[in-house]
Amino acid sequence: MGQSNQKIDIFERMPVKRAVLKQIAPAIAGQMITLIYSLADTYFVGMLNQSAATAAITVAFPMFLMLTAISNLFGVGGASAIARALGKKDLEKARQIAGISFWSGLVAGILYSCVFLFLGEPVLRLCGATERTFAIALGYARWVILIGGPFTILNTLLANLVRAEGSAMHASVGVSMGGILNTILDPIFVLPQFLGLGAVGAGVATAISNAAAMAYFICYAVKKKNATVVSLSPKNLRYTGRHIKEILAVGFPSAVQFALTVVSISVQSKFVSRYATEAVAGLGIVKKLDQLPLYFTMGVSNGLLPLLAYNYSVGNQERRKQAFHFGCTISLGFSVLCLICYEAFAPLLAGIFIEDPATIQYASGFLRIMVTAMPMMSLCYPIIVQFQAMGKAKPALVCSVIxxxxxxxxxxxxxxxxxxxxxxxxxxPIVDTISLAVAGILYRKQNRRG
Structure with missing residues (x-):
């Protein structure tokens, strides 16, 4: 394989800090672009200055987030298994795992879209949709889930698989391309001076953008089929029985964490919807702003995972620990910076998304409370990914569920x-404090065992 020496150099020989930066920088860049287009939906819909439209996107967000849970089930699980297979120089196993992960994700995406077709309306009601927001939320969700769901799942899944073999830059390019396209399309589909589809237009833009990103990764796999282990051949499905347990065991904690996040956000939205539509809209804005440190931490963690998994597989535990600690330092530092800025400029930041004074007041108060969870989250998430990289499903699941x-x-x-x-x-903030304490205890126990 033409690029194998360069990838092995990153995983085995390159100085730890340089290797970490080389892996996480593209991953962070990709996550930031993803964040930008996520914020773009809220920003351009907010330009309509209709709190009901912003609230509708908030209500639909948990169902959209479920797509990430499905993607992580096969993407994170597959990426960890691929990196450990590469550590053992078993390229054929890595190809088989990639193929199984891809086709499993596609089937799961189609099934989820079918479930939405039959249960989407009652689920949106459970998530807090009211008479003012239901029709808009349903129109938005039809595009991002029913039509665009499989594209979103495969976009994220393939980025994880490509990153697992050391091609972090290509993973970042694919994700970034979709994000940039979404940012360009949002005003065209949303704003009244163009197509004027409102919040539903944001859903159309998201579906198209994720389809384009998925197409990029498929083209990458086809074009570089002799230089990559990311195989999309359905022939690999014959090895499903041999590898699916390893994929699911590692991916399950990530999927559970995001699935439970869906439940948690839905419950929170349902509680808040009892007060005012402006409060729901304010919560939606905060959830978007809260994604900056979260997506940064996810970028750090996703970039670290192949490096940690590879070195765990080859038995270089000291290099693994050094990489993990350096990554955590970067993640924590950024979260503290966000905490300071959000506390200081909460009304200004909320005002970027909407001009409604009531919504800004709610969002500012919510933001200043919720950001106190950021430092704990910035350490808890990498610890969970560390367990996944090592193939330790049980502690990863415990931390995720807590x-x-x-x-x-x-x-x-x-x-x-x-x-x-x-x-x-x-x-x-309360839950993240408890979960970090538990994760820290489990991590120390695991390190004692080697």
């Missing part, structure tokens, strides 16, 4: 009763 699912929903009832509306915003 962070999203078993604590935040019951705590939401308590906090809303103690501090109506604003108490809901304290739930994530």
């Amino acid at each position: 962070r999203k699912g078993i604590l935040d929903i019951p705590i939401s009832f308590v906090m809303d009763a103690l501090i109506p509306l604003y108490g809901l915003m304290w739930v994530q």
